[in-house]
Amino acid sequence: MAAARACLVALVVALTFLFMEGRPTAARKMSAGNLVQRRLEVRSLLRRLNKPPVASIQSPDGDIIDCVHISEQPAFDHPLLKNHTIQMCPSYNPKGMQHHSNITPHLITQTWHQNGKCPEHTIPIRRTKEEHVLRASSVRRFGTKMPRSIPLVNPINDTNTPNILRGHQYAAASARYDKCYGSKGTFNMWKPAIARANDFSLTQLWITAGSYNGNNLNTIEVGWQVYPNLYGDTNTRLFIYWTRDAYQTTGCYNLLCSGFIQTSNQITIGGSISPTSTYGGTQYDIDILVWKDRAGGNWWLQVGGYNVGYWPSYIFSDLAHSASTIMWGGEIFSPDVGQTSTHMGSGHFPNEGFGKASHIKNIQVVNSSNCLNPPSYVGLITEQNNCYNVQSGNYGDWGTYIYYGGPGNNPNCP
Incomplete structure (x- = not known):
């Protein structure tokens, strides 16, 4: 023996x-x-993350999608959720969700849909493999962000190391409130080029409360990203993230820790999204909405018209009540920040406009009356605008919008 x-x-x-x-x-x-x-x-x-599936689907992109019974999902490993009763749908949707556009929308799907669908009463979960975890710097850090991974919004009241020194660059818009309860936007989909495997490029919305002072920053984050070191490929993928302590010990990407409760059998969080936009060609967008259900207090996520699931209010501290800052835009990370050629958005600057630069349009915020309204003012955040930049505007069917992005390293960057 x-x-x-x-x-x-x-x-x-x-x-x-x-x-x-x-x-x-x-x-x-x-x-x-x-x-x-x-x-x-x-x-x-892996034994904790990969719950026994009712069925499994082999996706053409190499993913294995496990259809796990809704009551067996990783969320319920959270100590605060042991006796949680699942809320299958929100009590109230925000008012004013409809908008009309003269641009024909194009349907976004996930790659795994080509080979099947999950049965009712199950949720699709991307199977975590050994090689996924081994790419992380440590098992404990797998699926997490490094502390202070969010742009500095209020330099007067919040102390922070400059983002560029930590390898991050942002091109984003932000709006601050005494209290707000969610946001909606239409996100242009791209597949940005990545210079090295541990770089990433993403587009997202941030819903935050608290601050880095005292490590009580709470965030809810949703968008799309390309992140080879996490996923093992350069596909564009839907992602979520949350934290309640400024990324110190809580929160994670997707369903890689307990917290977010999924209810939809249609959407795989962390799954590939296709197709994506082409420069000067067909443009693909996806609607993302996050809002606080006024009846139960949970923060609901809707993607492409599907109610995907929710973050229970009591896994947060400050966000248990309301949010104070909303942000929309792009982020890249690279150890070579300032020299990296990792693209943000389409890889082109905002001044190139529609079909060439990446955009987020119909930006709205949920107020205390559960109504969606455009933000009254947005500030712009960028570190090196010759590398990545952002512009905002308001026009017709697009409402409040931003163009953002860039190629990274070029003769004028840094």
């Missing part, structure tokens, strides 16, 4: 070293014992 265990350990070490080939030198210097311990931690995490 001892000999068998020794052989198993040797095999695990050999496979781990094979996987580590080509990774940074510091990673390869881990001791054999640490490598074995990490592999055991990975397998323990």
Whole structure:
């Protein structure tokens, strides 16, 4: 028996070293014992994340989508949700959700839909694989953001290291309120080029309360991203994120920790979205709405007209009551920020306009009467506008909108 265990350990070490080939030198210097311990931690995490499926669907993009019974999803591992009763639909939708446009919308689908659908009373979850976790800097950090991963909105009342020093750049708009209860926008879909595997590029809305002071920043974040190190490819994917303590110990991407409760069997959070827009060609948009249900207090998510699920109010502190800042726009991360050629949005600057620059239109905010209204004022956030930039406007069917993005490194950047 001892000999068998020794052989198993040797095999695990050999496979781990094979996987580590080509990774940074510091990673390869881990001791054999640490490598074995990490592999055991990975397998323990996979057992927690990958719930037993009712059915599984092999997606053409390589994902495996597990159809998990709605009552067995990872959310209910959260200690505050052990006896939670699922709210299957919101009590009230925000008023003023309809808008009319003379631009014909194009249907966005997820790649896995080509090969099947999940049965009723199940939710689709992208299966987490061992190689996904092993790309993270540590098992504990898998699926999480680094602390202080949000643009500085109020430099007078909030202290922060400049974003560029942490590898992030933003091109976004923001609006501040005493109290607000959600936001809606129509997001232009692109597939930005990524310079290296641990870079990412995303477009999202942020709903926040609290601040970095005291580590009580609460956020709800939704959008699309390209992030090879997290997903293992360069597909454009729907994502969500949340935290209640400024990214210190709570929250995660998608369903990689407990918290968000999914109710829809149509949408895979973390799943690939197709098709995406082409420069000078067909444009694809998707509507995203997040709002606080005034009856139950939960923060609901709607994507492309589907009610996807909700964040229970009591997993938050400040957001349990209301939000104070809403932001919309793009973000890139790269260790080579200032020199990276990772694209934001379409990879083109805002002044190129429709069909060439990426946009977010029909930007609205949910007020205390549960009505959607355009923001009265938006401020613009950018660090190096010769690398990535943002412009805002208000016009006709588009309402309040922004164009944003850029190519990163170019003769004028940095």
